[in-house]
Amino acid sequence: MLDNLPRGTICIEDIEMGMTRSLQKVVTDQDIEMFAQVSTDRNPVHLDDDYARDTIFEGRIAHGMLTAGLVSAVIGEQLPGHGTVYLGQTLKFLGPVRPGDMVRAEVTVTAIDPAKRRVTLDCQCLVDCKKVLVGEATVLAPSRKFD
Template sequence: MTVPVLNSYYFEDLKVGMRETILKTVMDSDVVGFAQISGDDNPLHLSDVYAAKTRFGQRIAHGLYTASLISAVLGTRLPGPGAVYMSQTLNFMGPVRIGDVVVVDVEVIELVEKGRRCRLHCECSVDNQVVLEGEATVMVPGRPKPAIG
């Protein structure tokens, strides 16, 4: 994953229509690590034998692993460091398999002055097929006031 570029926007710098995209190849170690961290050891994610008997025919990544890639964009690119998650909707539309390249696209769709809130459309796709979409709301730091002195 080629995430840390670390853009950092203040609320006043944001404009509707701004967007950021990252690409992430899903590795076996990502899925195993996510299972260890989350405690979700569903064999659909960890057992080739079990997963082969499912409608997917092979192991798939956890849906929330894919969703966590959105967090990578929000925390490092748009809006960037200092952004605080307030809410996230998620609509899972397809599986993500080990070896897939996930394209994560985030776009500013609304700015709310009160509380410096930013609403973003979030979409993850594999081979031009949307596998996850939703909206995030984050609180964004304001530009610091100049010191008087």
Template sequence: MNDLALGSIPIEKIEPGMTVRYSQTISDADIKAFAGISGDHNPVHVDSEYAERSRFGKRIAHGLMSAGFFSALFGTKLPGPGCVYVSQTLVFKRPVYIDDTVTAAVTVTKVDKEKGRVFFDTTCTVRGKAVITGNAEIFIPKSKS
């Protein structure tokens, strides 16, 4: 499929199969910052001793932090600035640990030009394995020109 690195793509040029990706390595500082911003101080994310006794064996990143990478792709690359989330489904398949590199990808599945809606498959992977899957619907407002 097409792997784009563009921004502000008009709906008339968006086609099924178009894909963009973003990768980030998760750090301890990222997890602490996300806990501070979200208010989610679940000890499985922020307390090493607690997390060692959990089913995960060590601290894990907040799932919504990785899912947030989809928003970054939509708002900056495809479709780009000005678009608005309508909906997002998320299935959390595996944990993400400190020092894991998460790659988020969004792929266009359908375009409704009349309603200004674009539909996507969304996936986050770590070392080639899906950690989050889902679907999104994005609205592209008509320009005021």
């Protein structure tokens, strides 16, 4: 279940510095299995309890890109929202996300270039208030001028 603000679009003309949006989602075994199927990444650290117990994580973890996908969801659904085009994304993974973890994905506007419709967003994901992912996204925001 997702806990988030209403979906839609914030046009470049209405985006402000410091604007923030987020969502929360519990990462389930089914999410991990579906991501493995779609991505074809079947690394046993994500899928095999016995294998994963003997790794540095001491148990199964979600794919890092599954966690990063929650950032993409905030960007594509809320800030800027529908019509946004990704131009770039940096990511740093700081900790594991395990099946059953509640992940909070947040994006915050840190720079705006209205002439180019570019927005820079600070991105992070947290589990139990601890950062598990940080990064920065650059996107092309929708504009009312092009509706």
